[in-house]
Amino acid sequence: MIQKNTLKSTLLETQIDRLFRSSISGTLTNIFAAWLIFLLVQNTSQHDNAWLLGVSITLITFFRTLITSDFIRSPRFTTNTYLSAYFILTLMSGVCWGLFEYTQVTHDNDVVRNLIFLINFGMIAGSIPILSMWMPAYLAYVIPQATGIFLVFINLDFEGRYYIAFAFLIFIGLMVSTSVNLNRSRRNEIELTLKNNELIENLNEEIGEKVDAQRSLEKSKTMLEITVEERTRDLTDTNLYLESVIEKKEIAEESLQYLAYHDELTGLPNKNLLIDRINQSIKISSRDDQQMAILFLDLDRFKTINDSLGHRIGDELLKEVSERIKNQIRKHDTISRNGGDEFVIVLEKLKNHNEAVNVAKKVIKQLIEPFTINSHNIHIGASIGISIYPGDGDTPMILLRNADTAMYKAKKEGGNLVQFYDASMSNQLRDRLELENALHTAIDKNEFYMVYQPQVYTHNNKLRGVESLMRWNNAKSGEISPDRFIPLLEETGLIYSVGNWVVTQVVDFIAAHPENDFRFSINLSVLQCGHFEFINFLKEEINRTGITPSLLEFEITESLLVKDFGNTKLFLEQIHKLGCTIALDDFGTGYTSMTYLVRLPIDVIKIDKTFVQGIHEEDNNLEAIVRSIINMSDSLGMENVFEGVETKQELSAIRSMGGDIIQGYLYSKPMTGTDLTSWVKDRNSYDDQA
Numbered sequence: 001m002i003q004k005n006t007l008k009s010t011l012l013e014t015q016i017d018r019l020f021r022s023s024i025s026g027t028l029t030n031i032f033a034a035w036l037i038f039l040l041v042q043n044t045s046q047h048d049n050a051w052l053l054g055v056s057i058t059l060i061t062f063f064r065t066l067i068t069s070d071f072i073r074s075p076r077f078t079t080n081t082y083l084s085a086y087f088i089l090t091l092m093s094g095v096c097w098g099l100f101e102y103t104q105v106t107h108d109n110d111v112v113r114n115l116i117f118l119i120n121f122g123m124i125a126g127s128i129p130i131l132s133m134w135m136p137a138y139l140a141y142v143i144p145q146a147t148g149i150f151l152v153f154i155n156l157d158f159e160g161r162y163y164i165a166f167a168f169l170i171f172i173g174l175m176v177s178t179s180v181n182l183n184r185s186r187r188n189e190i191e192l193t194l195k196n197n198e199l200i201e202n203l204n205e206e207i208g209e210k211v212d213a214q215r216s217l218e219k220s221k222t223m224l225e226i227t228v229e230e231r232t233r234d235l236t237d238t239n240l241y242l243e244s245v246i247e248k249k250e251i252a253e254e255s256l257q258y259l260a261y262h263d264e265l266t267g268l269p270n271k272n273l274l275i276d277r278i279n280q281s282i283k284i285s286s287r288d289d290q291q292m293a294i295l296f297l298d299l300d301r302f303k304t305i306n307d308s309l310g311h312r313i314g315d316e317l318l319k320e321v322s323e324r325i326k327n328q329i330r331k332h333d334t335i336s337r338n339g340g341d342e343f344v345i346v347l348e349k350l351k352n353h354n355e356a357v358n359v360a361k362k363v364i365k366q367l368i369e370p371f372t373i374n375s376h377n378i379h380i381g382a383s384i385g386i387s388i389y390p391g392d393g394d395t396p397m398i399l400l401r402n403a404d405t406a407m408y409k410a411k412k413e414g415g416n417l418v419q420f421y422d423a424s425m426s427n428q429l430r431d432r433l434e435l436e437n438a439l440h441t442a443i444d445k446n447e448f449y450m451v452y453q454p455q456v457y458t459h460n461n462k463l464r465g466v467e468s469l470m471r472w473n474n475a476k477s478g479e480i481s482p483d484r485f486i487p488l489l490e491e492t493g494l495i496y497s498v499g500n501w502v503v504t505q506v507v508d509f510i511a512a513h514p515e516n517d518f519r520f521s522i523n524l525s526v527l528q529c530g531h532f533e534f535i536n537f538l539k540e541e542i543n544r545t546g547i548t549p550s551l552l553e554f555e556i557t558e559s560l561l562v563k564d565f566g567n568t569k570l571f572l573e574q575i576h577k578l579g580c581t582i583a584l585d586d587f588g589t590g591y592t593s594m595t596y597l598v599r600l601p602i603d604v605i606k607i608d609k610t611f612v613q614g615i616h617e618e619d620n621n622l623e624a625i626v627r628s629i630i631n632m633s634d635s636l637g638m639e640n641v642f643e644g645v646e647t648k649q650e651l652s653a654i655r656s657m658g659g660d661i662i663q664g665y666l667y668s669k670p671m672t673g674t675d676l677t678s679w680v681k682d683r684n685s686y687d688d689q690a
Helices: 004-040 047-073 079-106 110-126 136-157 161-261 271-286 302-309 311-326 353-367 396-412 423-438 484-492 493-510 532-543 558-563 565-575 592-600 621-633 647-654 673-689
Strands: 291-300 334-338 344-352 371-373 376-378 381-389 419-420 447-457 463-474 479-482 519-523 553-559 581-587 602-609 639-643 661-663
Touching: 004 079, 004 110, 004 161, 079 110, 079 136, 110 136, 110 161, 110 291, 136 161, 271 291, 271 334, 271 344, 271 381, 271 558, 291 334, 291 353, 302 311, 302 376, 311 334, 311 344, 311 353, 311 376, 311 396, 311 519, 311 553, 334 532, 344 353, 353 381, 353 621, 381 396, 396 419, 396 647, 423 484, 447 493, 447 519, 447 673, 463 493, 463 673, 479 484, 484 493, 493 532, 493 553, 558 581, 558 647, 565 581, 565 602, 592 639, 602 621, 621 639
Parallel strands: 381 419, 463 519, 519 553, 553 581, 581 602, 602 639, 639 661
Antiparallel strands: 291 344, 291 381, 334 344, 371 376, 447 463, 447 661, 463 479
């Protein structure tokens, strides 16, 4: 049986739920009545009182509707809290009506006053079905009104006013009595329903137990027959399953065999099959005393097209490129996709190198013709490097490496060119090796140093923070661009120790300048984000210096999100738990799914400078794209930082669209720590004077 306390609690909750649900539909009556009275007294001395009544009743009813709606949708507070708020608002509504009714003592139009009282009588009677669900609410609503009307009747100067007042009291008594009876009836109904439900549940349980027992008996009775049938069926199914497994295995092996040697996007041979084809061509050329050529092809401007039009368009473009190339070579020649936008062509049985040049020129001619993909007219080109067997190498790897070197030479010369390999090109490889060797001793020789570029709020020009950038001044070569040495750090594995060095430099700078309360942003490599020992190192550095973790922000690139989402999510969450913020760098230049933004702890979106340059000019699509990014970041509760802002026109355009923060030469180039300290001091001094 339902316990007494439980029944009482359930009964009250049911009453409140019904009260709140019915109140939502009844709120318009109060508002309608108040503004109806306002229309009745619009040209009388009661005009101001009626207007005040209408506004008060509308506001009170609005807040009461909010409370009841919140309770019905998803309660955030205790039931008593909602009930108390409902009671107070209902009492305020009754008091407003009572005060207005009392002002009718001075009303000079008996007909209008009587009509107002009739409206009030109707509201007192009409509120019974709703408010009688909980008597305190009904009394809070009716008693102030009844008091106001009663005082008016007593104070009116006419014969029989006491009789009318007494009759009104009888009316109110009847209304309250009716409300009490209706309340009691509803409580009894709810209580009876609860008990009936409990009884039905108990009966269902007993029936269920009997049904289960009967089923168990029937199951035991037929178990022997079922067992025999199942054994027979199992043997049949096992045979069918084995046949299916064998068939699927054969299909899977064929599929794996194909995927192991072919590019999934274009269906062309991949690097594995390419090496085999080159080996075969070398054997044939050596046997027949002929030449063969390797054409290493890289598309010009493909990255720009891929970034601006999206990966789907880029993929379709690669498919059409492969078709055009296939149409320019012989059946026994080979075309392979080497990855990204790189292709390799193997030309067999050449009499001289001019044949390779002719094929390369035909390919370039075909590729500079416009491509039409999804209504986009796309113009690209190609840079081709050529190595010849046997003069430029006698193994697949040497021939490919030399053709690749020649291709980079062609691309450096401007693209849409053909370049033969020359031994002097290997000097570039030596330069790279020297640079790599110099990197190993750069930290010990104090050749690395940090610079900082300010980030400023658009709405008040206040300093929000700085991006921390590493620079390298080599004793032999001088200043070396990060574009050259950062990839080398990643390839050699030095990125871990150098990355730790950067963190140490930044936290030491923060600790040495406790007066600075702005954020320091640090770029993270893709490799660092998979290295969880970095988390422990970061904790130790924060504890060592005692800095506030929220002063540190770590920037990641979009490419990181699609490589290993699970590991990345875990890594970023651990940094976030330390109190540091996360920024997504170069937003819009890669492929970022909205799922990543929602599921990862990203606080800041950094918008690439390609969306900033020319944003203030008319007749471009940048403004619509940028507005969408700003709206998206606002809806996700993220800040947005615009990189590469160099002109006041760009700043004005970003500010007008609601951009949060800018970074660029307009305010400052990256500067050393000493210069940053002076820059901040001068800026603060200027702000104080302003």
